[in-house]
Amino acid sequence: MTDFLTNSTYQVYDSSISALKTQTYSHFALGDALIRQVNTEDIPAIIHFWPIDQMIILGMMDTKLPYLDEGVSFLKNEGYQVCVRPAGGLAVVADPGIINFSLILQEPANSKVSIDAGYEVMLRLIQKVLAPYNEEIKAYEIEDSYCPGKFDLSIDGKKFAGIAQRRFKKGIxxxxxxxxxxxQQRRGELIQTLYEKGMRGEETRWKYPAVNPDSMANLSDLLGVSLTVPQIKEMVLTALKEEENRLIEGNYTAELMTEYQSAYDKMEKRNIQTFGN
Incomplete structure (x- = not known):
């Protein structure tokens, strides 16, 4: 099994300092373009940071809510943009206190990386980043959190992170x-209300979480220290360097930007089909 976290070369992309950041779907489109880039070029690994201000990111299953319009109207009235992402999962909140980032990896030519093995890579990285705090990081589903999944990360039963995957051919x-x-309490209440307004108590063929805002907490609160998004970013990069990884600045090549524009157009079309213009 390939150890993606040791002795590799990572290209680093940060959407917060990119000229693309003013475009609504830029983070998601660039993410898709980078998966295709790592899949086709001699780039073994990429780390992509994509902080977002005030957005509720829906999964495709959320678009099946019987009263989606009411839920979306509520979120917009609360000051949030709403979009549907291309990856799986359910609704999550993005705001300045949340860090989003992706490890984008090239699958070895002669082996298959399982879904769980992919998640384990991120789990190991976060465990290394937080090792100085001597807290046990567990990975299991927190069922009453928003966007619950098998690899929810928690401390003392409180979820602070969720993980998703997206794949194209040999890019992960x-x-x-x-x-x-x-x-974080407010974030949970937002998604709780989204489902209350979006379902109105109706039974659906799709299962949505009964969100309990108390099921999640900020990492700062769980560790009892003051942490910021920029600090966590630096801790992640430091953890990679300590494992003898080489970090180089990502290059916005013409090929990457062609893939970006294609992915952006698809994302925009999907959202117009869901919400209208």
Missing amino acids: AIMIYLSVEGN
Whole structure:
């Protein structure tokens, strides 16, 4: 099994300092373009940071809510943009207190990386990043959190991060949202209300979580220290360097930008079909 976290070369992309950041779907489109880039070029690994201000990111299953319009109207009235992402999972909150980043890896030519093995890569990285705090990081589903999944990351039963994956051919993106600081209770209440308004108590063929805002917490609160998103970013990069990885600045090549524009157009079309213009 390939150890993606040791002795590799990572290209580093940060959407927060990119000229693309003013475009609504730029983070997701660039993410898809980078998966295709790592899949086709001699680039073994990429790390992509994509912080977002005030957005509720829906999964495709959320678009099946019987009263989706009411839920989306509520979120917009609360000051949030709403979009549907291309990856799986359910609704999550993005705001300045949450860090989103992806490990984008090239699958070895003669082996298959399982879904769980992909998640384990991110789990090991987060465990290394947080090792100085001597807290046990567990990975299991927190059923009453928003966007629950098998690899929810928690401390003392409180979820602080969730992980998703997206794949094209031999390219794998392992994406994490990690609640660092801010009002996590409020985030949970937003998604709780989204489902209340979007379902109105109706039975559906799709299972949506009965969100309990108390099921999640910020990493700062769980560790009892003041942490910021920029600090976590630097801790992640430091953890990679300590494992003898080489970090180089990502290059926005013409080929990458062609893939980006294609992915952006698809993302825009999907959202117009869901919400209208």
